Every structure is written in C-alpha cells, then in structure tokens.
Amino acid sequence: MTIGDIADLAGVSRSTVSRVFSRPELLNPATVARVRQVAERLGYVVNHAARALSTGRFGNIAVVVPDIANPFFPPLVRRVQARADREGYAVFLGDSDEVADREADLTQRLSAQVEGFVLASPRLDEDRIRELDIQRPIVLVNRDVEGLGRVLIDPSGGMDEAIAHLDRLGHQRVVYLSGPAESWSDQQRRQALATAAHSAGMDVIILELGRPSSEAGRDAVSGILSSGATAVIAFDDVVAQGVMSGLSLRGIDVPARMSVIGCDDTLASGTHPALTTISAASAAAGDAAAELLLAILRSGERESTRIVIPTHLVLRATTDVAPQQTG
Amino acid sequence: MTIGDIADLAGVSRSTVSRVFSRPELLNPATVARVRQVAERLGYVVNHAARALSTGRFGNIAVVVPDIANPFFPPLVRRVQARADREGYAVFLGDSDEVADREADLTQRLSAQVEGFVLASPRLDEDRIRELDIQRPIVLVNRDVEGLGRVLIDPSGGMDEAIAHLDRLGHQRVVYLSGPAESWSDQQRRQALATAAHSAGMDVIILELGRPSSEAGRDAVSGILSSGATAVIAFDDVVAQGVMSGLSLRGIDVPARMSVIGCDDTLASGTHPALTTISAASAAAGDAAAELLLAILRSGERESTRIVIPTHLVLRATTDVAPQQTG
DNA sequence: CTGAAAGCGCTAACAC
DNA sequence: GTGTTAGCGCTTTCAG
Numbered sequence: 001m002t003i004g005d006i007a008d009l010a011g012v013s014r015s016t017v018s019r020v021f022s023r024p025e026l027l028n029p030a031t032v033a034r035v036r037q038v039a040e041r042l043g044y045v046v047n048h049a050a051r052a053l054s055t056g057r058f059g060n061i062a063v064v065v066p067d068i069a070n071p072f073f074p075p076l077v078r079r080v081q082a083r084a085d086r087e088g089y090a091v092f093l094g095d096s097d098e099v100a101d102r103e104a105d106l107t108q109r110l111s112a113q114v115e116g117f118v119l120a121s122p123r124l125d126e127d128r129i130r131e132l133d134i135q136r137p138i139v140l141v142n143r144d145v146e147g148l149g150r151v152l153i154d155p156s157g158g159m160d161e162a163i164a165h166l167d168r169l170g171h172q173r174v175v176y177l178s179g180p181a182e183s184w185s186d187q188q189r190r191q192a193l194a195t196a197a198h199s200a201g202m203d204v205i206i207l208e209l210g211r212p213s214s215e216a217g218r219d220a221v222s223g224i225l226s227s228g229a230t231a232v233i234a235f236d237d238v239v240a241q242g243v244m245s246g247l248s249l250r251g252i253d254v255p256a257r258m259s260v261i262g263c264d265d266t267l268a269s270g271t272h273p274a275l276t277t278i279s280a281a282s283a284a285a286g287d288a289a290a291e292l293l294l295a296i297l298r299s300g301e302r303e304s305t306r307i308v309i310p311t312h313l314v315l316r317a318t319t320d321v322a323p324q325q326t327g
Numbered sequence: 328m329t330i331g332d333i334a335d336l337a338g339v340s341r342s343t344v345s346r347v348f349s350r351p352e353l354l355n356p357a358t359v360a361r362v363r364q365v366a367e368r369l370g371y372v373v374n375h376a377a378r379a380l381s382t383g384r385f386g387n388i389a390v391v392v393p394d395i396a397n398p399f400f401p402p403l404v405r406r407v408q409a410r411a412d413r414e415g416y417a418v419f420l421g422d423s424d425e426v427a428d429r430e431a432d433l434t435q436r437l438s439a440q441v442e443g444f445v446l447a448s449p450r451l452d453e454d455r456i457r458e459l460d461i462q463r464p465i466v467l468v469n470r471d472v473e474g475l476g477r478v479l480i481d482p483s484g485g486m487d488e489a490i491a492h493l494d495r496l497g498h499q500r501v502v503y504l505s506g507p508a509e510s511w512s513d514q515q516r517r518q519a520l521a522t523a524a525h526s527a528g529m530d531v532i533i534l535e536l537g538r539p540s541s542e543a544g545r546d547a548v549s550g551i552l553s554s555g556a557t558a559v560i561a562f563d564d565v566v567a568q569g570v571m572s573g574l575s576l577r578g579i580d581v582p583a584r585m586s587v588i589g590c591d592d593t594l595a596s597g598t599h600p601a602l603t604t605i606s607a608a609s610a611a612a613g614d615a616a617a618e619l620l621l622a623i624l625r626s627g628e629r630e631s632t633r634i635v636i637p638t639h640l641v642l643r644a645t646t647d648v649a650p651q652q653t654g
Numbered sequence: 655c656t657g658a659a660a661g662c663g664c665t666a667a668c669a670c
Numbered sequence: 671g672t673g674t675t676a677g678c679g680c681t682t683t684c685a686g
Contacts, residue, residue: 002678002680003679003680012656013658014657014658014680015656015682016655016656016657018682019655019656019681019682022680022681026655026656027655027656028655031656045435045438045439046439046679047439047678047679047680048440049375049376049379049385049440049679050662050678050681051680051681052376052379052680053374053376053377053662053664053679054661054680055680055681055682056662067405068395068401068404068405069401069402071398074396074398074400075396081421081422090436090437091420091421092387092417092419093390093419093420094408095408095409106412108372109417110417112372112373112375113375113376113387113417214597245597268541269572270541270568270572270594270597270598271597271599329662329664330664331663339672339673340674341663341664341673342672342674342675343672345663345664345665346665346672348664349664349665354671355671373663373664374662374663376663377662377663377664377678378663378665379664380664380665380678380679380680381665381666381677381678382664382678383678
C-alpha cells in the first residue's frame with residue numbers, strides 16, 4: 001500500500017496524494033476528499049520511514065528513566081506521553097536500570113530516530129549529557145546542567161519544614177538514608193538537609209544506601225538504631241516504607257520511638273502509620289518537561305529554561321509525637 | 328554524516344561501509360577496523376529511517392497499556408523493554424488512559440514504525456485487535472483472542488483459595504468490586520469468583536466501579552457496608568487500598584469487622600493491615616510476552632501460543648479472623 | 655491547484 | 671572480499 005497505488009486509483013499524481021497527507025490545505029477540497037476516500041478504503045498508512053528519510057523528522061521523542069518501577073516515574077512518563085501524543089509525537093521509553101552506561105547506550109541508539117529527549121533523573125555524567133544534547137535537544141528532570149532545558153524539584157522548602165517540625169518535637173539527631181550516588185536529587189536532598197539541620201543545631205548521620213528499594217530500607221534499620229537517632233529521613237517513600245516495615249518487625253513503634261519521613265509523596269496514605277513526606281509532584285514535572293521539549297522542537301532553538309518546582313512537607317502520622325526519652 | 332562521507336575518507340565503497348554496520352563478518356577485519364575508526368572519529372550514527380526504508384524493518388516494538396501509573400504495569404513494561412533491548416529493539420510506550428479509541432489511535436499510528444506490539448490488558452474490541460494483528464504481529468497480555476499470541480494470568484487458582492479461606496472463616500456474603508467494563512481480567516475474575524462462590528454456597532454481590540483507583544475504592548465503602556457482606560474482594564490492590572482507607576475513616580476495623588482481599592500483589596506488605604491478595608506476577612508476564620513477540624519476529628510466523636500463568640492466594644493480615652457476628 | 659522529476663541515506667542483488 | 675547499480679516510499683522544488 002503506497003502513495004503510488006492510491007495515485008493510480010484516484011487518477012491523480014503521487015505528489016497530490018502526498019500533499020493530501022502532509023499539506024491538504026494546498027489542495028482542492030474535492031481532490032482531498034476523493035483521495036482520502038480511496039486511501040481509507042485501501043487501509044493506507046503513511047510509511048514513517050520514507051517520510052522521515054525525506055524530511056529528516058521522525059515525529060518521535062524519547063523519555064528515559066532510571067527505573068520505571070519506581071513510583072516516582074510513571075506519573076511523569078504518563079504526562080510526557082499524553083502531551084507528546086497531542087502534538088503528534090510518538091514516545092520511546094528507555095529504562096536504564098539505574099546504570100549510567102546503559103543510559104548512554106539507550107540514548108545513543110535512540111538518538112537516530114528521535115527529535116529530542118526527556119531525561120528524568122539521569123545517572124549520566126554531565127559531559128555525556130552535553131554531548132548528547134548536541135545531537136538532539138534534551139530536557140532534564142532533576143538534574144541541573146547549565147545551558148539545557150531543565151525541570152528541577154527543589155527539596156529545600158520541604159526539608160526546612162521537615163527539620164523545623166522535628167526540631168519543634170525535640171529531636172536532636174536524624175539519619176538520612178541516601179539514594180544512588182549518581183543522583184542529583186540525592187545530592188540536593190543531602191545539601192538541603194545539611195543546611196536546615198545546621199541552622200537548627202541538629203545532628204545528621206548519613207547512611208549510604210545505593211539503589212532505592214524497600215529492601216534497602218529494611219536492611220538499614222539496624223544501622224539506624226545503632227546511630228542513636230530518633231528520626232529518619234529517607235531518599236524516597238519506597239525506602240521509607242522499607243524502614244517502617246523493618247522497624248515494625250522489631251516491634252519498634254513509629255512514631256513513638258522513631259519518626260520517619262519520606263520523599264516524593266508517592267504512597268499517599270497507603271502506609272501505616274501514614275507516612276509524612278516531602279512532596280514532589282512528578283506529574284507536574286512531566287508536564288513541564290514535555291511542554292519545554294515541545295517548545296524547543298517547535299522553535300528549533302535550544303532554550304535553557306530552568307523551571308523550579310518547590311516542595312513542602314506533607315504532615316502525616318509518622319511524625320506525630322515527640323521522641324521518647326532514652327539513656 | 329553519511330555512509331558516503333565515510334566511504335570517501337576511508338577509501339572504500341559505500342557498500343563496504345554499509346556492510347561494516349550490518350554484516351561485518353563478511354568483510355576483511357582490517358577493512359572493518361579502518362572504517363570503524365573513521366566512522367568513530369566523525370561521530371557517525373546510522374540513519375535509522377534510511378535503513379528502515381531500505382530493509383522494511385524498523386527495529387522497534389511498542390508496548391501499550393491502559394495506565395502506566397497503575398502499579399501492575401510498570402514491572403511488565405520494564406521487562407519488555409529490557410528483553411527487547413537485548414535483542415536490539417527500541418520500545419515505544421503507549422498509554423491509552425483506559426479508553427479504547429485512544430488505544431486504537433495509538434496502535435494505528437505506531438503501526439507505521441514498529442515490527443510488533445505487546446498489548447497489555449487492551450480495552451479494544453476483538454475485531455479491532457484482529458485487524459491490527461493483520462498489519463503487525465500482536466502479543467496480548469490478559470486478553471484471550473484465538474489465533475494470537477497471548478499471556479494470560481488465570482485468577483481461578485487464587486480465587487478458589489480466597490473463597491475457601493473466607494468460607495473456612497465463616498463468611499457468607501462477599502462483595503466484588505469490579506474493574507473497567509472492557510477489561511478481560513475483570514470478566515475472568517468475576518467468573519472465577521462466581522464459580523468458586525457457587526460451589527461454596529456463598530453469596531456474591533457485585534458493585535460496578537469502572538476505572539480502578541484508590542478513590543473509587545474509598546467511595547464504594549458505603550455500598551459495601553449496606554450490602555451486609557463481611558468480606559470484599561477488589562479488582563486490584565489499588566482499589567482494595569482505597570476500600571481500607573475508607574473503612575478506616577469510618578472506624579471500621581479490618582479484619583475484625585470486614586475482610587479485604589485485593590488482586591495483583593502490587594503493594595506487598597505496604598498497607599496496614601497487610602493486604603491479602605491474589606498474586607499476578609506482572610514481571611513474569613512481561614518476560615513471557617516479550618519472549619513470545621521476539622520469537623514471532625525472529626521466525627516471521629504468527630504463533631498462537633497461549634501461556635497461562637496460575638495465581639494463588641497470598642495470605643496476609645486483612646483476612647486473619649472470622650467475621651464478627653452482626654444482626 | 656496539480657504534475658514531473660530529483661533525491662533523502664541506506665541495503666541488496668549482482669558482478670568482479 | 672569489495673564495488674556497481676538500483677531502488678525502498680515519500681516530500682519537494684520547479685513548471686505549468
């Protein structure tokens with residue numbers, strides 16, 4: 001089924017048929033209708049490859065995430081796909097499995113057939129991100145690279161509120177369970193926490209976790225307990241959830257003996273007790289990122305817009321009471 | 328940057344360069360190395376569109392889901408992407424937002440640039456699925472269409488165990504909260520439940536919910552209570568979670584006054600009390616689906632393999648005790 | 655408003 | 671083991 005077939009059957013030239021599908025406004029409406037009808041009858045669909053070869057545009061974008069199974073990403077991906085779809089773009093999904101080299105492979109291979117990228121929480125080093133951006137425009141989520149479009153979720157608001165809240169309750173030492181080493185978000189969260197804790201005169205102990213998972217959170221419990229801290233702030237809600245499950249196994253009551261705070265607000269009130277967390281609005285980030293990328297593609301000019309999404313503390317039950325006196 | 332440029336610089340013909348990237352084993356290793364080097368230096372990447380136009384193959388597949396934010400799908404998508412990636416395929420993601428027509432649009436547009444589809448829990452009617460399969464091979468997940476490849480999660484094992492368990496505890500009436508009308512899984516679950524309940528002599532009351540969401544579950548609580556049932560089985564864990572949250576708001580204890588069972592096992596022990604559920608193994612389904620599609624693409628022949636994944640009941644705290652006597 | 659013709663970058667016979 | 675020669679199906683000047 002090609003343009004040629006339709007041209008013959010409709011008694012027009014190939015060019016006319018082509019125009020029916022690319023610039024119908026240039027044609028006599030009657031011709032358009034006739035051709036459309038023939039095409040419909042034959043179940044014709046344009047050959048994307050041929051069109052792409054001829055125009056140099058693919059009509060595709062890619063969104064790459066470290067782990068689609070991490071609940072922070074699906075809402076983001078969903079919005080990107082929905083937004084792109086309305087603009088006529090198809091969306092590739094890449095999952096780097098949290099490893100930088102896989103991310104590099106994926107983006108490299110995808111770059112041959114996409115107009116641009118949304119890179120969410122990329123684990124790639126800045127140099128490789130820049131190189132890639134030269135080939136195809138990139139919009140970053142949760143990664144701050146000067147000169148590129150980026151959407152950043154700023155944890156400082158939420159972190160300040162979290163520390164203020166813990167301070168008010170009388171906590172003096174808090175554990176931070178870190179995320180992946182390559183994660184910009186993790187660095188931001190550490191930094192924001194350090195700053196907030198410093199000005200409140202609170203001790204921070206950092207426990208390195210690597211891949212954020214419920215298991216990692218559960219395994220961190222003994223370290224948390226031996227630290228002497230009375231509160232823990234986890235890299236994300238999934239980790240926080242693991243901590244709570246580990247704590248519960250040892251019969252340690254939350255929040256009476258340990259306060260727990262997560263990040264991203266991905267679990268709503270689905271935990272017990274309901275988890276206090278720092279908001280993240282991943283859907284909004286997806287919207288903004290898609291919008292930005294599409295604007296860049298529309299204009300053809302790199303825009304280094306930097307969108308910052310503030311966060312706040314979502315108070316729930318895991319930080320309800322003052323720490324129990326020990327020692 | 329084209330094959331021609333490299334050919335000139337390396338002092339070989341275009342065909343040789345082409346072969347370096349498609350069938351290097353046919354060439355003198357020295358030539359391959361030399362050409363590779365030149366290509367590398369120039370940062371050459373093959374033009375996917377041109378290759379696709381020439382070969383008729385795109386090296387892409389698509390996976391389409393009704394809602395990527397529903398926790399059942401990400402593990403599935405993840406495995407499909409990982410498996411496809413290893414075979415050199417890139418993967419498109421389509422999210423139909425639970426509406427059949429959007430699914431039709433997506434698949435139709437994608438069909439111009441993919442080798443095949445994985446359709447997970449499609450909402451499309453059988454006719455349109457068949458039509459699409461004529462264009463490109465389809466592997467279905469949780470949808471049983473004769474003649475197509477499909478991976479089916481069979482709820483009957485889990486449902487039998489669930490009813491047996493509830494029966495043992497003394498429950499006599501159970502509410503089923505349904506999923507989307509177009510969902511094959513929902514029909515299977517209803518059917519399996521009806522069969523199991525019938526042979527146990529248990530009453531089943533069906534409450535129609537439509538889109539499965541936590542909110543829908545919460546809103547169903549009054550209906551559940553007025554039904555006189557002592558147990559509820561929800562279409563999925565997300566809905567079950569909503570039910571529990573609604574029950575908790577009304578001060579109704581689970582499991583003392585109401586037992587709750589979910590489906591899909593997507594929340595692990597993350598709820599409180601921990602949710603009894605019927606397993607679903609979406610990651611395994613993703614593996615199987617990808618494997619099947621890739622096998623079809625490799626052989627070029629439609630295989631109507633039908634893979635059935637059994638389920639079982641995962642006992643947790645929400646079904647721990649016998650129903651409290653009322654009335 | 656429509657047609658003719660050139661060519662996008664690559665692969666695949668077919669020669670040599 | 672390598673080069674020559676045709677296209678793949680579409681868009682796009684350029685004419686008319």
